[in-house]
Amino acid sequence: MSELIFKLSHHGRCATAQIPRHVAQKTTIPSHLLRNDEPLLPEVSELQVVRHFTKLSRANFSIDTQFYPLGSCTMKYNPRGIHQLAMLEGFLNHHPFSLPINSQGYLSCAYELQEILKAVTGMRGVSLTPMAGAQGEFAGVAMIRAYHHARSDLTRTEILVPDAAHGTNPATAAQCGFEVREIPTDKEGNVDLDSLRKVVGPKTAGIMLTNPSTLGVFEQNIEEIASIVHEAGGLLYYDGANLNAILGKVRPGDMGFDVMHINLHKTFATPHGGGGPGGGPVAVSERLVPFLPMPIVAKKEETYYWLTGKECPQTIGRLSAFMGNAGIILRAYMYARMLGKEGMERVAEFATLNANYLLAKLKAAGFTAAYANRRASHEFIITLKIEAKELQITALDVAKRLLDYDFHAPTMYFPLLVPECLLIEPTETESKEVLDAFADALICIVQEAKIKPDLVRTAPHTLSVRRLDEVKAARELDLVYKEK
Amino acid sequence: MNSVPKFLQYSKTHEWVRRDEDVLTIGITDHAQTMLGDLVYVELPEIEANLESGQECAVVESVKAAADIYAPVSGEVVEINEALFETPQLINEDPYGKGWLFKVRPYDNDTPHLLNSEQYLKQVASEAH
Amino acid sequence: MPFIPHSANDIKEMLATIDVTSIEQLFEEIPAHLRVKNMPAIPESLTEMELGRLMRSRAEQDSGLLCFIGAGAYEHHIPAAVWHIAGRGEFMTAYTPYQAEASQGTLQLLYEYQTMMASLMALDISNASMYDGATALAEAILMAVRLNRKNKSNRILLPSCVHPFYREVVKTIVTQQGIELVDVPFDEKTGRLSIETLEKMTHEEIAALVIPQPNFLGMLEEVDTLTDWVHAKKALAIAVVNPMAMALLKAPGQWGHAGADIACGEGQPLGVPLSSGGPYYGFLCCKKELARQLPGRVVGRTVDLEGKQGFVLTMQAREQHIRRAKATSNICTNQGLLVAASTIYMSLMGPHGLRQIALISHQNAELLQKKLTAIKGVELVFEGPYFHEFVIRVPRSVEFVLHQLAKSKMQGGFDLSKAYPHLGECLLVCVTETKTAEDIDKFVTALASVLSCEDHSRDKTEKTEHVRTYL
Structure with missing residues (x-):
């Protein structure tokens, strides 16, 4: 592993070509407002910087270098052409407060993306401003609250969340000031309808659902759930994390959902960037349109302009300092244009084909599917419960050993309902050969666990570091480097 | 098998209670600490805080899990185990001794809702299914 | 099919492994009446070359402006x-x-x-x-x-x-x-x-x-x-x-x-x-x-x-x-x-470089402020030290001024009259290390010329419904 960049530092060294020349050191700023020490930034040459960070990049797995079947994250190919075009000078140097007459290029792209998202979701209004899925959820739940309040319906204090949901769902509901009520899942992976009927009522503000769920199966009772919740006066939130599974096949608006977010970094292939940026636009049905977060792009004749709280007084407000992750919105727009209508339908088809194929191969090799009676969506779960018992290896061990085979590990230990699970999402952009090789690797690892279990238990062996001590990290928090 | 001492009382939520005259010492059971794994952080109630039985009053965290601690009885907090702030692993190493969490002076000496060791063992066994 | 690698033969083999006859069969758990019929709003697909042509024309519309807006987003040189x-x-x-x-x-x-x-x-x-x-x-x-x-x-x-x-x-x-x-x-x-x-x-x-x-x-x-x-x-x-x-x-x-x-x-x-x-x-x-x-x-x-x-x-x-x-x-x-x-960026700049950039931005701002407030009718609104942004009051509608400046490819600053109406016609102007002495002079000349323009009646008519800033 590389040294910390601070260890390369030499006092007085700098990237000379980057520093402005001829700067007078005297200033009119009063001295009590000035800093009189130096922050701990490295003093290094430009070459040292380039070499250090290039080396660091090589210690990462990424879509560009490895198969990355991280369940629920939709790690598909991020087209290079799109990235290059998003870096055009007119987009890159464009100030967010430029006048609309100087912003028609960007505004037209954003406007058209709003229209495309309405079409693929079956919704009536879209706001692009939320900067990530979790912020989209926040916007959605805040709109549900605003909707009830606007009707003077102030008793709705609860949001229902299935136990299989992403952690962001309950966290968001709580952040919006709601009480969270969990709904159990039945043994086939659907929401337990009897439990749902028991908890809905005059306190229900809404329910948050992912469909296909995080269990990798389509919620078959969706229409019944919608009618139970709607009859009780609640609204339905669609968590778009798994939209890739149904893009062009079925639309949340048609399933009865009132509000949803779309993860642009998943379904629309914008780069994940090592944990961000993302994009989480929200789409809503007719009755929630007045509450959308601002700003929104509107069009009059051939001119595009911003709608703000002035025109939309019931809006829940602003969610970002400017208008969201514009660069991500641009990339998603370009991806949608490259796919076009036909391409968009193919996304769900091939994501589903790949998932079901890989599942079929693994089942044939003796792995246990968590929901064996169900069709997989774009992802599926295998449980290593039996292997854990018979061979004393855990899902964690298998995941770490996969890294040695040059595959990124699937999502582990989520959803919490399934013990020793791996949630696998291959995405549509992977070829059959890659899926075959991945299946072979898993089969090999189980063989290894039988013959040389320690090899698996102490994996990885081939990366820049061995298994890391997370307990030490948490107990002895070392979050910043300090010079001795 | 995790130990469940006979001389302690237990709550359904995996706290143990030891009675010393008019003060109760509270901790989490060996079973609970095993399930959580290596503990890395503990949050304890304030001294003099008034707890209602069943109230969430402390948190223990491992790397991959967090658990709320519920007050097994109503009462006033009279002492907390400050050693845990620096060395939360005491709970893993000695859950019924050095790993105690806090002490309470109960409002009521009657604690019929608490379990004895046999009842607690049964409950743990039933949760395993 | 953009970004999908499957050949016809791959598809056939994969379906056989799953033991289904068509991809369609994989969606059998979705109720048939919920299935999408048509999405007319979505255009035909584009190749990378076609997309490039489209995006270059869009980017062109927003480019080539000399920027004196800050207001929370700042132009600096990026190595x-x-x-x-x-x-x-x-x-x-x-x-x-x-x-x-x-x-x-x-x-x-x-x-x-x-x-x-x-x-x-x-x-x-x-x-x-x-x-x-x-x-x-x-x-x-x-x-x-x-x-x-x-x-x-x-x-x-x-x-x-x-x-x-x-x-x-x-x-x-x-x-x-x-x-x-x-x-x-x-x-x-x-x-x-x-x-x-x-x-x-x-x-x-x-x-x-x-x-x-x-x-x-x-x-x-x-x-x-x-x-x-x-x-x-x-x-x-x-x-x-x-x-x-x-x-x-x-x-x-x-x-x-x-x-x-x-x-x-x-x-x-x-x-x-x-x-x-x-x-x-x-x-x-x-x-x-x-x-x-x-x-x-x-x-x-x-x-x-x-x-x-x-x-x-x-x-x-x-x-x-x-x-x-x-x-x-x-x-x-x-x-x-x-x-x-x-x-x-911080590694390239180091403590010295970062301080130099902050310092030169501040000095450029002082230079521009002195030149702008020398224009008749332009006044500095607040007394006291500032960093690289300052507020000036102009004798005409800020909205008008900004639109006039835009005609000469100049972005004159952030219009404060909406967020802080009690301040009057005020403009928040920013300068960083990216502006040369010539850029600064160009801006000063452009503003002076906009303000000396005779026809005050145009202030009102220039405002159209959709040409507005954020607020």
């Missing part, structure tokens, strides 16, 4: 190395470092970022970043309220000289939880906060005061006095600052006797392009005693099985995927890619 390296696939197409051993690049970079940012703020710790400056402020406020549980105050003093959109975002986010935001007006003469005004706001207990440096109007606040004042009220000091300025100005951890408790702001000035307002990243730093309430991803240094240094995500048990409804925040993103760019 080529920054995005050449941040744009490497290994950084750009990785995800959150869940598998630490396969993500040491991102993790070590984040640890280095945390070190640099905490040090720039003169505070103990930093998280791995938030969405942007506005949401970082909202999270800082939520943090302060959680920390203040004891005296149970939910009141936050949020001065009107904090970015107006930050205030709107904060309102959207924190009022869901019943937090009370108290507006504190700034002094009309100095454009800054005054202790007298603050004293009037404290008839009830407060949880925190937000202190901007520089404030939205570009002015430098008396941060020591403000920090000591809020600490005397037993409440927290939340700094919202321009990180570039902190290489030159006293940093939050150095304010007053005890230092600000939390510092946040927009990381964009450090190597992130303007790009229509995002993606940027928010930074959030605090004193180490507050670590447990710090939301978002945090990276820690540890060792591997063999005792070798390595990095992991840590303090995860306070996050949404474990704590669910009880998490400190619902956030799971850090703006990893932007943080990568910023870390590379």
